[in-house]
Each structure stands twice: as C-alpha cells, then as structure tokens.
Amino acid sequence: MLSKNQIKYINSLQQKKFRQEHQSFIVEGAKSVLELIQSDFEVELLFVTDDFYKENESLLEKQPIRPEIVTQAELERVGSFSSNNAALATVKTKANKEIFAQENEYVLVLDDIRDPGNLGTIIRVADWYGIKKIVCSKETVDFYSPKVISSTMGSFTRVAIYYTDLVTFFNANKLKVYGTFLDSANVHQTQFAEAGYIVIGNEANGISEGVERLVTDKITIPRFGAAESLNAGIATAVICDNLRRRK
Amino acid sequence: MLSKNQIKYINSLQQKKFRQEHQSFIVEGAKSVLELIQSDFEVELLFVTDDFYKENESLLEKQPIRPEIVTQAELERVGSFSSNNAALATVKTKANKEIFAQENEYVLVLDDIRDPGNLGTIIRVADWYGIKKIVCSKETVDFYSPKVISSTMGSFTRVAIYYTDLVTFFNANKLKVYGTFLDSANVHQTQFAEAGYIVIGNEANGISEGVERLVTDKITIPRFGAAESLNAGIATAVICDNLRRRK
Structure with a gap:
C-alpha cells in the first residue's frame, strides 16, 4: 500500500x-x-x-x-x-548535458514547442527515424512532464534532450541548419548534407526571427490541397522521412 | 445573450x-x-x-x-x-453519402480510428495533401464530435466523410488498396497506381483481418531507429507525402 x-x-x-x-x-x-x-x-x-x-x-x-x-x-x-x-x-531526471551533432549525425532543434503531446510525438518520431538527440529552446515544454513522457510511448528512454538558448547554441555551429518555412525549397528535392540540424518552429508562430537568421537552408513541405498548415509533429515526421530516404 | x-x-x-x-x-x-x-x-x-x-x-x-x-x-x-x-x-450535419475514388483520385480509408484528435489530424493531413474524401469504418469515432472538428483546424469543410462497413465497401472495388503493415514493401520505393485507396488501421490493433484480406498492396514506412510504431496521424502524413512526390 x-x-x-x-x-x-x-x-x-x-x-x-x-x-x-x-x-x-x-x-x-x-x-x-x-x-x-x-x-x-x-x-x-x-x-x-x-x-x-x-x-x-x-x-x-x-x-x-x-x-x-x-x-x-x-x-x-x-x-x-x-x-x-x-x-x-x-x-x-538526467543532467542538462550539452548536445552537438557529430559527423554523419542529424539533431532536431525545437524552437518553442509548447504542447506536451506535440513534444512527446516529436520524440517518438525522432526515435523511429534514428535521431538520438534533440536540442530545445528554453521555452519548450518540460521533457519530464507526465503528458510528454506518456506520449513518447517509451521513446523518452532513447532520445537525449538538451535545453539551451538556441541563438547562442547556433553561434558556434558550422553545420547546415534546415528550417521549415512556407514557400521555400521543396523538401522532396532537398539534397541533405551528411550532418546537420533540423529546426521545428512553434505551433502558432513557427521559427522565431533570431533562429531564422541562423537557418542555412529553408525548406518547405509541398502542399497539394488547402489546409493552412501541418501540426508540428506531422511536419517533423515528413521532414525526417525525406531526410532518411535515398535520393 | x-x-x-x-x-x-x-x-x-x-x-x-x-x-x-x-x-x-x-x-x-x-x-x-x-x-x-x-x-x-x-x-x-x-x-x-x-x-x-x-x-x-x-x-x-x-x-x-x-x-x-x-x-x-x-x-x-x-x-x-x-x-x-x-x-x-x-x-x-450532412447526409452519409456514398464515396468512391474516381479516376486519378486517392481516397483514405480509416479502419477504426478511435481517438478524436487522431481523426481530426488525419482530416487536416488529407486536406494538406489534396485528398478530398475519407471512408470510415462504422466504429471510427464520430466526425462531428467537437474534438474532431476543432483538431481539423478548418479542414472539416473540405473533406467529405462516409461511414460504412469496409468489407462490404471493398467487395465492389477494382482499384488498388494500399495498407500499412510492419515488414512489407518500403513505401520509399512504392510506385503508386493512378488511383486507389490507402487504409489506415486502428491505433492499437492496426488493420483488421477482414480488411487485410482486401488490401492489394502492403506497404511499410521504413524505420531507422527503435520506436515500436508511429501514431496514426503521423503514418497518414508520411504515406501521403510518399504518394504525392514524383518518383
């Protein structure tokens, strides 16, 4: 008892x-x-x-x-x-240990994901696509919230998380930084580099201005219908699927 | 007031x-x-x-x-x-009017999607990828539930829904029926036909046995990591993205 x-x-x-x-x-x-x-x-x-x-x-x-x-x-x-x-x-909980993308490695970067269900889904998607590290802005919802943990369906055990200020983080970076925007390069045709970062923006406002300036490659998920946007977890999955396919 | x-x-x-x-x-x-x-x-x-x-x-x-x-x-x-x-x-509400895939058209088929948020997300994804019709098993959650409607983010106005018995529905069908299973053909290599159906299975149990027998092409979203599965809305988006890309 x-x-x-x-x-x-x-x-x-x-x-x-x-x-x-x-x-x-x-x-x-x-x-x-x-x-x-x-x-x-x-x-x-x-x-x-x-x-x-x-x-x-x-x-x-x-x-x-x-x-x-x-x-x-x-x-x-x-x-x-x-x-x-x-x-x-x-x-x-684990210590908030610094994360970087190694050679041949992709790391997800979350710019203010606020919904616990979305963060959980993104962690599960990362785990499916073999991405082992996620860097989060300080305003991103807490990884250890019960809703986040449960929506990962166990994937929280296999993905490392690091909370930091993204602008400071990217200042030292020399790898490619891909970010999703409307009306940019079609991700179906993107030739991804060997290693880099993929930035996913806030549910309502997308990628913040400060981080946008540090994105090296703007990409777009092509739209064939009329919906205004895709949910953050969905966008992550589609980008990762495009990253991992042989082109 | x-x-x-x-x-x-x-x-x-x-x-x-x-x-x-x-x-x-x-x-x-x-x-x-x-x-x-x-x-x-x-x-x-x-x-x-x-x-x-x-x-x-x-x-x-x-x-x-x-x-x-x-x-x-x-x-x-x-x-x-x-x-x-x-x-x-x-x-x-609209009448439950019969739906079929026309020439050059893809229709989604939902085999017992139970979570309202998942159905809403699937409708939004369909709308993004230009899919205008969804056939649902009778046990799929009600399209008109407030949670479904709000999770579509407005896409409920552009996607027609038809509830029916899926086995009866597919008995008269001559088009390709794609369904997602584990360890089947890699969707990255799938050459989709001009028209057909894409079946998305129940959140816990996948595609039911009766419907599985009527699937003509089993496909798999390739996994690069360790997560056991993908959420139904995520799987729908990845399949649709593969369907719509030029191969």
Whole structure:
C-alpha cells in the first residue's frame, strides 16, 4: 500500500517546480515502465499491480529497486492516467548535458514547442527515424512532464534532450541548419548534407526571427490541397522521412 | 445573450446521440468558424463576440443567418473550449453519402480510428495533401464530435466523410488498396497506381483481418531507429507525402 507521504510526493511530481526540486519525474503505464526498466534511467520508486508483476517477474527481479505491489485504484489515484492497471515509477531526471551533432549525425532543434503531446510525438518520431538527440529552446515544454513522457510511448528512454538558448547554441555551429518555412525549397528535392540540424518552429508562430537568421537552408513541405498548415509533429515526421530516404 | 434553451441545446450537442437526434453539431473558435461560414455547410445558430464581429463584419453580413453578439464567458460556458474569445456555431450535419475514388483520385480509408484528435489530424493531413474524401469504418469515432472538428483546424469543410462497413465497401472495388503493415514493401520505393485507396488501421490493433484480406498492396514506412510504431496521424502524413512526390 502507498503511504501518505508517497502519495503526496508522487502527486507533487505532476508539477514542474517539484520535479526540479526533487530532480525526479513520473513514468506510468505498462509500455513506458517496461521500456524504463530496460534503460539507463535510475528508478527511485516502483509500484506495480500484482498482474503486472506476475507477467514481468523475471525482468522485475533484476531491478536494483524492489517493486511494491499496489492496486490499480492506487496507481490511478497518484498518477495522471485515468486508467492504469500496470505500473508507475518515479525516476531521477538526467543532467542538462550539452548536445552537438557529430559527423554523419542529424539533431532536431525545437524552437518553442509548447504542447506536451506535440513534444512527446516529436520524440517518438525522432526515435523511429534514428535521431538520438534533440536540442530545445528554453521555452519548450518540460521533457519530464507526465503528458510528454506518456506520449513518447517509451521513446523518452532513447532520445537525449538538451535545453539551451538556441541563438547562442547556433553561434558556434558550422553545420547546415534546415528550417521549415512556407514557400521555400521543396523538401522532396532537398539534397541533405551528411550532418546537420533540423529546426521545428512553434505551433502558432513557427521559427522565431533570431533562429531564422541562423537557418542555412529553408525548406518547405509541398502542399497539394488547402489546409493552412501541418501540426508540428506531422511536419517533423515528413521532414525526417525525406531526410532518411535515398535520393 | 444566450437563452436557457439555447444553452441546453448547444450543451446537448457535445453528445453523439443528441447530434444524431438534432442532425446538428458545434463549430468553435475563430479559425474554424471563419472556414465554416465560407463553406457549403448550413449554419443554424451563430454566436460571436463583439470583437470578432467587428473584425469580420463584411463576411458576417453576407451570412443568411444573423449572428448574435454574446460574451466570451458565454461562449466558454456552452462550448467545449476552455478559452474562446471569438465565435461558436451550430451547424447541420450532412447526409452519409456514398464515396468512391474516381479516376486519378486517392481516397483514405480509416479502419477504426478511435481517438478524436487522431481523426481530426488525419482530416487536416488529407486536406494538406489534396485528398478530398475519407471512408470510415462504422466504429471510427464520430466526425462531428467537437474534438474532431476543432483538431481539423478548418479542414472539416473540405473533406467529405462516409461511414460504412469496409468489407462490404471493398467487395465492389477494382482499384488498388494500399495498407500499412510492419515488414512489407518500403513505401520509399512504392510506385503508386493512378488511383486507389490507402487504409489506415486502428491505433492499437492496426488493420483488421477482414480488411487485410482486401488490401492489394502492403506497404511499410521504413524505420531507422527503435520506436515500436508511429501514431496514426503521423503514418497518414508520411504515406501521403510518399504518394504525392514524383518518383
């Protein structure tokens, strides 16, 4: 059974200021917790239902942390999921370590992505397309928010995130910086360099002026109909698919 | 000011059974209402704030329906948006009219898309890629749900929807039917026919067995990393981008 203090602690991690204070965050649901316990993240507390424990016993027995058995109702009471019949963990956040694109590597750069679902989707897309690093502007939504973590569907374990001031970040950069704009070069014809950065802009305002000046190659997803724009996660996927195809 | 009966009526349209009973649905927010009043949908009631009215006076004066001026608080009280400083309309639904792919035309087919945000995103993606028709299985979420309509960002006015039994629908079909599966033909190399259907499967279970038997060409979005799957809206966008590019 969860103690009063545990309940209070886990609930507090729904808020960014307590996640920062405790340097911990919540991971919920079967898929995410299974990916978590096979990753290099440090699990702090681990609560599982009896069913989940039995289904994953061999994996759970290898954990440095002993899982506590709780009920589904307890998981739903402390977590953000309306339904969770599996597991919940609190996990140590990682240090905000500097990231750069290496030779032959592409890194995503997010210029003020505000919606947690969009950030989660972008991380999942990055993981699908083999992109292992994402640089975020300081105003981008917190990677460790429960909504972000759950929308990554486990991909948060495989993609490193670094929050920084993008203008300062790009000042030292010598690689290509691709950014999506309306009426620029058709991404279907873009010959991408061996390595570089792909900037995704804010949901409402696109790429900010300061960052736009540092974009070396403006690209456009061609439109064949009448919608005014594409969602940030969708745009990321289409750009990555074009980046990864053989041209 | 909104009357008690109007409030009750609009609130009822949040639920599918009342939308079906009244053959009406809700459209909310500046962008969606502006697209609506320039479309062929029949507006029933139109509520706007004073500011929205002044900004769009010439367009609103052309409407067969006289807009009623209300406050932002009233719009938020009756609608599903937590913030709406612009407009809300109730609109007549369209008949469930049969849809087929014509020569040179592609039609999307949704096999049990359950999440309203996913359906909305798919409609917006279809509209971006010039796809004007979507066939939905009967279990696909209701097109007229407020969450679907708002996630289309106005594209609901340009994409026709038809709900039917997919197996019966495809029995009479002679065109190509493309469906996404794991470990099938790489969509980067697919030479799409002049016309056909693209099936998008359910979020958790993919394409159903009955429909799978009627798919003529199985395709796969190639993966370069480790994520297990892509979201349904993302997969739709990547397939459409591959369909529309010159190969």
